[in-house]
Every structure is written in C-alpha cells, then in structure tokens.
Amino acid sequence: MSSAPSTSAAPRVHRLPLAGVLRLGRPSDIWFKPALSVLASVAPPNLTLLALGRLDLAMYTMAGSLCALYAHNRPYAARARALAWVVLGMVGGLAVALVAASLTADAVVLVTVGALLAALQKALCDATRIGPPGNVVLTFISSASLFAPQTLGQVPGHLAPALAAGGWAWLVGMAPGLLRPHGPERRATAGALKAAAAYAAAHPTGDGPPRSRAAAAAAVQAAWQALLATAARSARTRRALEHLLVRAEVALAAPADSDPEQLRAWARELSGTGPVPELHDPRDGDELLGVDAELAAPARLFWTRLGPLAPIAVRTALGCALAGYASLALGVGRPYWALVTAASLYQANIRLTWSRGVQRVVGNLVGVLLFAAVVPLAHLGPAALVLVCLAFNFGAEALISRNYWLGSVCVTPMALLITEFTRFQEPGRLITERVVDTVVGALVGFLAAVAVTNRRAGDRVEDALAAVEHCRERTARLLSQPAAAPAALEAARRSLATALTDLRTAVDAASGEWWQRALPQERVVRAEQAGHRTLAATVRRQGLHRRATTEGVRP
Numbered sequence: 001m002s003s004a005p006s007t008s009a010a011p012r013v014h015r016l017p018l019a020g021v022l023r024l025g026r027p028s029d030i031w032f033k034p035a036l037s038v039l040a041s042v043a044p045p046n047l048t049l050l051a052l053g054r055l056d057l058a059m060y061t062m063a064g065s066l067c068a069l070y071a072h073n074r075p076y077a078a079r080a081r082a083l084a085w086v087v088l089g090m091v092g093g094l095a096v097a098l099v100a101a102s103l104t105a106d107a108v109v110l111v112t113v114g115a116l117l118a119a120l121q122k123a124l125c126d127a128t129r130i131g132p133p134g135n136v137v138l139t140f141i142s143s144a145s146l147f148a149p150q151t152l153g154q155v156p157g158h159l160a161p162a163l164a165a166g167g168w169a170w171l172v173g174m175a176p177g178l179l180r181p182h183g184p185e186r187r188a189t190a191g192a193l194k195a196a197a198a199y200a201a202a203h204p205t206g207d208g209p210p211r212s213r214a215a216a217a218a219a220v221q222a223a224w225q226a227l228l229a230t231a232a233r234s235a236r237t238r239r240a241l242e243h244l245l246v247r248a249e250v251a252l253a254a255p256a257d258s259d260p261e262q263l264r265a266w267a268r269e270l271s272g273t274g275p276v277p278e279l280h281d282p283r284d285g286d287e288l289l290g291v292d293a294e295l296a297a298p299a300r301l302f303w304t305r306l307g308p309l310a311p312i313a314v315r316t317a318l319g320c321a322l323a324g325y326a327s328l329a330l331g332v333g334r335p336y337w338a339l340v341t342a343a344s345l346y347q348a349n350i351r352l353t354w355s356r357g358v359q360r361v362v363g364n365l366v367g368v369l370l371f372a373a374v375v376p377l378a379h380l381g382p383a384a385l386v387l388v389c390l391a392f393n394f395g396a397e398a399l400i401s402r403n404y405w406l407g408s409v410c411v412t413p414m415a416l417l418i419t420e421f422t423r424f425q426e427p428g429r430l431i432t433e434r435v436v437d438t439v440v441g442a443l444v445g446f447l448a449a450v451a452v453t454n455r456r457a458g459d460r461v462e463d464a465l466a467a468v469e470h471c472r473e474r475t476a477r478l479l480s481q482p483a484a485a486p487a488a489l490e491a492a493r494r495s496l497a498t499a500l501t502d503l504r505t506a507v508d509a510a511s512g513e514w515w516q517r518a519l520p521q522e523r524v525v526r527a528e529q530a531g532h533r534t535l536a537a538t539v540r541r542q543g544l545h546r547r548a549t550t551e552g553v554r555p
Helices: 032-052 055-069 076-103 107-128 135-146 152-178 183-202 210-228 236-253 260-271 286-296 302-329 335-345 350-378 382-399 404-418 427-451 456-479 486-511 521-542 544-550
Strands: none
Touching (some): 055 076, 055 135, 055 152, 055 404, 076 107, 076 135, 076 152, 107 135, 107 302, 107 335, 183 210, 183 236, 183 260, 210 236, 210 486, 236 260, 302 456, 335 350, 350 382, 350 404, 350 427, 382 404, 404 427, 456 486, 456 521, 486 521
C-alpha cells in the first residue's frame, strides 16, 4: 500500500510564513562579482558627469550602468547575447517612459503606463529566465523616468548617455572572460557535483525526500543548461566538464554506487584555477551522445513560455497600478516608489510573494534609518554624494544574496540619494514619503496577488505529470530492448531526469498558490518514485555507476 499523502489533506488556503523569512543564508559563491561589476560600471560615468558638472544626467547613465548586474552565471557566449538584450530592453523601457513624460503630466496616466511597462518587463524577464535582479531594476528606471520633467526634444539627448553607459556595462560584464573563459561553466559544474555529493552522502539508499533530491537535481540541470549554452562544444574543456556532470547525474540516480568524497574533490578542483579534471575513458563516451541529441532537438519557442505567465503579468499590472493610484490619493509626490515596491513582490506563488513583501518592508524601513544617518555626509557636496551612492551600490549587491531584505537596506538609501543628483532635498520629507510608499505598495501589491488567482499552476502540474509518465514509459521500453542504442538510452534518461525536475518545480510553485483545486499529491509521489527507479535501472544498464567509482583522474 502506498504511503503517499492523500490529496484530501491539501489545504485550499495556506498559512503565510513568518519564521525564517528574514533568516540570513550563505553568501553566493560569486557575491563579489556583481558587486565589483556594478561598481566598475557605475563609477566612470558618474565621476565623468561630476567632473563636467552634469550630475542631472546621472539618472540616465545609471539606467545603462545597472545592466552590469545581469547574467553573471551565464557562459560568456550566452552572456554576450543576454547583456545586449538587457541593454536594449533597459533603453527601450526608458524611451517609452521619457516619451510618455514628455506628452503628458497627468499622474494617473503616467502610473498606468508604468504599471503596463512593469507587467511587460516581468513577463519578459520570467520568460527569458534572465535571472536576478529580474524585472525590478528595469521597472525602477522606467517608473522613475515617467516622473522626470521632459520634452520630446530632450529625449534623444537623455537616451544617448543611457545607451553609452549600457555599452560600457556590456564590456564590464564580458571582461572577466579574458582571464577565465570557462569560469561560469566550471562554477555551475562544481555546484552540481557538491549538490550530488551532499545528496548521495545523506541518502545513500536513494530514499531521500523529493524536495531534497529535487534541489540537487535542479543544480545538475542548471549546470547542463550552462554547458548547452556555451560555444565551441567540441573543445577539450567542455568535454571534460560534460563527463564530470554525468557523474553528478549518476550520483543522484544511484547514490549507493557513488563516492561523495570523489565528487567533492572534483568540485574543489573546478573551483580553483587549475585544469579541469579529465576522467580516464578510452571510449568515445556513449553517455555524451545524449547531449548531442539534446543539442539537436528544437528549442522550445519563446512564445510558448509566455502563456503560463499571464496570471503573474496581470497581477503585476493590477498591483502596480493600484499601488500607484493609492499613493497619489495619499498625496505622495513620488507614486513610482509604491509602484516599484508592488512590482518587486511578485514571485512564483502567493507564499513566496508574501515572503518577498515582508523582506521588502523590513529592508526599506531599516534602509531609511541608514539614509538618515548618512545624509549629512552625502550633503557635504556633489563628490561626497557620488561616493556614498557608489558605496551603497557595492553594498547592495554584496549583501543581497544573503537575503533580499539585507540587500534592500543598501538599495533604499541608494535610491533616495539618486533623487538628489539634481538638487539636495529635505531628508525628512524623503524618508516619510518612502516609508508611506513602501507600506502602501507592499499592502496593495499583495492584495492584488490574492485577488488574481493563478489556476494555471494546477494545470502545469498535470502537464508535468504527463511528461514524466511519457518519458518514463519511453525509457522503460528502451530498457526492455537488449539491442537499444546507447545514445537513445542516454537521451531518454536525460529527458526523464529533466521531466522529474520540472515536475517538482511545478508542484512547489502550485503548493504555495491559493484558491485552486487540491493537487494530486499521491500521483506525484508515485510518479517520482517510479521515475527514480527507472533512472537507477538505466544507470546500471549503462554501467555508468561502475565507471564512476573505478575511474581515476589524470594528473
């Protein structure tokens, strides 16, 4: 008899968590990279404007400079494309905002435009999976620009410095590739090896909880995506990384046959600057033929990823608009702060949105206190203002990987200081307006998330279940054929592993969503158990588990 939980136990409305929401995590392995990149990207334009006495243009150069925050986990070939699109998206949003500001001064119209822009930016960032900081920076720039007094004739002159700073940010983002061209792939593979080693050590019989295995599988899947996005696939370094990543997959499928210490040793070597460990394997590597098959498969159309994001986009548009209108009704002079607060909340489900709201409010409230403490120093002169703002740029990116609220402690005073590039303002009024807009934006934004239900979350679970069952049946059929081609069997195994990862992601997203039918938890557990058994059988059929424990590493 199955011990899976019954679907009747699933509640329709989930409790909103408070414990752990503000807990600090470990810093990212590359926390210093975005921090140093944004410093290198922001400092030259701002210092140049300071020397020219044109700090009034700093808001526009900041638009381009902040593009350096993106794509740090992507291989350099993919990063070049991603950063180029980010720059174009940033300048495009800025152009729409500046044109709107030049055509009307009606605050209601401007808030509406800002809300629609925020929804579009959210949908595009999620569909392209651009990663942190997502749509928030884009929305901050476009929303703030809506309320910058403007004429149509000034728009080209304000877009030009933004585009120039964006070009500089692109160069800053690509510069590390000159010293360590395979750095992102090495880090991703090392992370996958560590995650697989931790799972194999904690659950040697392979009976670990689905969430634990899913976290390790997600790390492996992210590493494969990094390798599949790189150029020059036949390069020796790429091939060596692929062999190592296959060992991480083997550890998840058959942890009893894996050596966690060996996996960790390989991860340590990858984290350094030495050569990539190369495994003894005189054969061509049948397991990598599955990678060739995946590369040859047609990519999923971008437009098909936009459809499921419709509820999140509607939440963003409605929440941002209502937050901005509420701020206007209260007489706050900068309704875009409430709009940006609402835009920053929306995550994969209601529970995560709630957690982000708590983090945002706490971080902003502590941040305004920090602003009150440093504003006398910043008001010593324009040079002091620029330097303090640069310090907060660095601090925000250095701390935000620990927890979103900690990064917000630096983001808030930085955003307040940016408003003073044109002229110094009365600190008390700035602080009051920021606090009011933060509370209003968080409250209204969350209520909009509750009001706009996401029924598609349950449908995605059903689709993911169907995909797992289809992949498992295909793999099982190949296992029953003694003469099955190694490439076909490996491709089927990898497809099943990906489908299992997608299923757990869909279940986790839907589990935190309100007002939907109960999830088929029993069916999910059975599908995961059967899928994992099939993966283990495939690994043993291929003999990968024996090779993973007996092969050495070339000196």
